[in-house]
Amino acid sequence: MADATAPTAYEVEGQPVRLAPNYWPFVLPALVVVLAVIVFPWVFTIWMSANEWTLGQPRSFVGAANYVRLWGDPRFWESLVHTLWYTLLSVVAPLFLGTLAALIFDARFPLRGFLRAIFVMPMMATPVAIALVWTMMFHPQLGVLNYLLSLVGIPAQEWIFNPNTVIPSLVAVETWQWTPLVMLIVLGGLASVPREPFESAEIDGANYWQQFRFITLPMIMPFIMVAAIIRTIDALKSFDIIFAMTQGGPGTASETINxxxxxTAFAYYDIGYSSAMAIIFFIIIVALSLVLLMLRQRMQWSEVKGK
Structure with a gap:
């Protein structure tokens, strides 16, 4: 059987000329999949966003009218604020707790491996199952959280049933699930930190906080930035936990862009408007990701800054 990548040769004026291998038979299937799964859906979404298209009604081309409509839609701006607030809390809390957990689990103590395995179990559960369990825990009358608060004399809270506490309550669930991921990333960074700077610092009389502030933190900061990028993208597009627990309620208090x-798309069947919203949301995600990647690129992996 002939090899598709085998080079061929022919002669020009008596001199042999070799042709480069032909790799297209191997590249073409992957290219078709990328075009069908990624490129075409986005091109079609952009095309839909330029149309006034409600299911069951005639479609008409409106150009940028859907984007102009977004600009004047207060509910869209409210959902954008909810999204950014939810994302900020869902990134900061896991980063802080995950880094703290990594520092704890980096130390040597009995049953460290077993406790690590227990700690990472939340991120293995399915989001819908987590949402159902936490919804029962958040119940104002029957939930275990209010029962625990009553034991220490704290009044019962409404949690996800109060517009003022619904987003922090959802963030608590997100933090519980994804803090282990941050811990694993930072723990990998701690494992790569050399011991020589710490030995020199101990000789100079530096305490634990000074070693962490001037040696450990700068060296693991690139890993923390990687965790921040992953958490930011994941929190921005979070849907399953929010929808399963509140459906955006009470009212629109937890309604994110997603x-x-x-x-808009599946309850009001406004396909054109929802497509424009999806394009704007995609641009927001790309912009924030690029900012974080630029910050990440400015950090060094192997040396402490501040010289």
């Missing part, structure tokens, strides 16, 4: 987009 929830509003879903309702």
């Amino acid at each position: 929830i509003y987009l879903y309702n």
